Amino acid sequence: MDRMTFVDEDGEVLFHPEDFPEDEGATIEWLLSEGRYKSLDQIAQRFANLEQRLRLYEQMKRDGRIFELPVSIGDTVYVLCECGMIPRRLDGTLYGDGGGSGTATGYYCPYEDMCPHYNEDVDDFDCDNFRQKSAVFEDVVSAITIREDGIEISTKNCTVSSSLGYFVFLTKEEADEELRKMEERR
Numbered sequence: 001m002d003r004m005t006f007v008d009e010d011g012e013v014l015f016h017p018e019d020f021p022e023d024e025g026a027t028i029e030w031l032l033s034e035g036r037y038k039s040l041d042q043i044a045q046r047f048a049n050l051e052q053r054l055r056l057y058e059q060m061k062r063d064g065r066i067f068e069l070p071v072s073i074g075d076t077v078y079v080l081c082e083c084g085m086i087p088r089r090l091d092g093t094l095y096g097d098g099g100g101s102g103t104a105t106g107y108y109c110p111y112e113d114m115c116p117h118y119n120e121d122v123d124d125f126d127c128d129n130f131r132q133k134s135a136v137f138e139d140v141v142s143a144i145t146i147r148e149d150g151i152e153i154s155t156k157n158c159t160v161s162s163s164l165g166y167f168v169f170l171t172k173e174e175a176d177e178e179l180r181k182m183e184e185r186r
Contacts, residue, residue, distance in 0.1 A: 089108055
């Protein structure tokens with residue numbers, strides 16, 4: 001929908017009739033004084049349509065059919081999971097453009113540069129020793145599923161789908177606290 005109004009540098013609300021250039025507008029008084037009744041009617045119709053849409057949205061919100069999602073696709077979240085639930089990623093392509101060999105040299109952990117288990121004091125750190133150990137990983141939302149029992153968040157790197165506050169958290173502090181509680185229960 002095209003913009004219907006804008007405010008000029010003097011703070012005056014200007015309307016944008018359909019036949020006006022993109023960056024110009026007029027006051028209701030001017031349109032009336034110039035006999036631009038068709039423009040006034042179009043503005044009134046657009047306002048009436050907006051009012052109907054607003055009423056529909058308000059009814060849908062009252063009926064529970066419209067709500068604000070807690071996250072968006074691509075938002076950063078913190079995931080509580082075991083390293084074994086993080087699939088290795090191919091570091092290139094298997095096949096080149098002509099069907100020949102691609103650029104891949106192997107598989108890697110997407111967290112190898114920010115592994116929460118890594119200890120620089122250990123010379124022979126082996127990631128495989130931590131496959132069954134839980135940790136908090138920073139990840140991004142890849143999918144949002146709305147179910148009868150709530151909203152499920154899926155992430156890009158960790159193979160986790162969870163409601164917020166169970167395995168997926170909005171802050172690292174919340175995830176760290178849940179990890180601490182989980183370790184106390186063991």
